[in-house]
Amino acid sequence: MGQKLRKGFVxxxxxxxxxxxxxxxxxxxxxxxxxxSTHSGRVTAQNQDxxxxxxxxxxxxxxxxxxxxxxxxxxVADAGRDMTDTAEMLMARTMDGIEExxxxxxSQNPSxxxxxxxxxxxxxxxYSLKYDAPLDLLVAVAxxxxxxxxxxxxxxxxxxxxxxxxxxxxxxxxxxxxTSEEDLHDPEMGIAAGSLLLSRYLRTYGDTQTALGxxxxxxxxxxxxxxxxxxxxxxxxxxxxxxx
Numbered sequence: 001m002g003q004k005l006r007k008g009f010v011x012x013x014x015x016x017x018x019x020x021x022x023x024x025x026x027x028x029x030x031x032x033x034x035x036x037s038t039h040s041g042r043v044t045a046q047n048q049d050x051x052x053x054x055x056x057x058x059x060x061x062x063x064x065x066x067x068x069x070x071x072x073x074x075x076v077a078d079a080g081r082d083m084t085d086t087a088e089m090l091m092a093r094t095m096d097g098i099e100e101x102x103x104x105x106x107s108q109n110p111s112x113x114x115x116x117x118x119x120x121x122x123x124x125x126x127y128s129l130k131y132d133a134p135l136d137l138l139v140a141v142a143x144x145x146x147x148x149x150x151x152x153x154x155x156x157x158x159x160x161x162x163x164x165x166x167x168x169x170x171x172x173x174x175x176x177x178x179t180s181e182e183d184l185h186d187p188e189m190g191i192a193a194g195s196l197l198l199s200r201y202l203r204t205y206g207d208t209q210t211a212l213g214x215x216x217x218x219x220x221x222x223x224x225x226x227x228x229x230x231x232x233x234x235x236x237x238x239x240x241x242x243x244x
Contacts, residue, residue: 162194
């Protein structure tokens with residue numbers, strides 16, 4: 001399957017997966033893991049008590065995504081592979097990738113709850129695709145800036161997982177749906193803000209180190225040395241190759 005087409009499928013899955021996380025986490029504050037059943041086409045979440053939850057709205061959404069994928073892969077599915085199996089494989093792989101990234105986040109900062117880690121993992125994948133920014137680089141910047149702490153705030157006023165300066169970027173952020181400084185402390189919105197900014201710098205400068213220096217607002221070489229250490233940890237994850 002072509003990389004662009006596959007990436008498009010994953011994008012569709014991620015938007016549904018992110019919606020599932022936020023709907024489910026609204027009902028239970030102790031979500032531990034995600035599961036996708038290839039037999040029923042259902043996504044569920046398990047909390048610490050071992051109770052399984054399936055939000056009715058999400059089941060409907062997942063089924064629509066599942067059916068849409070099955071139809072979309074018809075002309076490009078590998079010979080001999082059932083189109084439904086292909087769609088189910090992509091759905092299961094995406095869910096596994098979100099969970100693996102969430103566990104990495106929690107391993108790097110045990111104070112981050114699994115709820116927050118799952119939300120962050122879905123957000124990194126979602127906004128990497130939305131803004132066409134490298135997933136591993138976004139995660140590495142967050143690791144460098146805050147160790148994934150959504151309540152982080154620097155003395156200079158940088159806030160959230162990606163340590164974004166509201167007073168510097170408020171106009172651009174407001175135009176893109178991030179309407180207050182407090183939004184930066186929301187895991188998804190904070191990652192959306194940082195992903196938006198970094199993607200713009202990457203397009204403007206065409207060079208990762210220069211773009212990172214602009215994001216940091218200081219020495220590009222110093223910041224690159226810090227981010228590259230985080231990047232080596234992130235690139236050790238198999239999920240990056242699995243998803244993309």
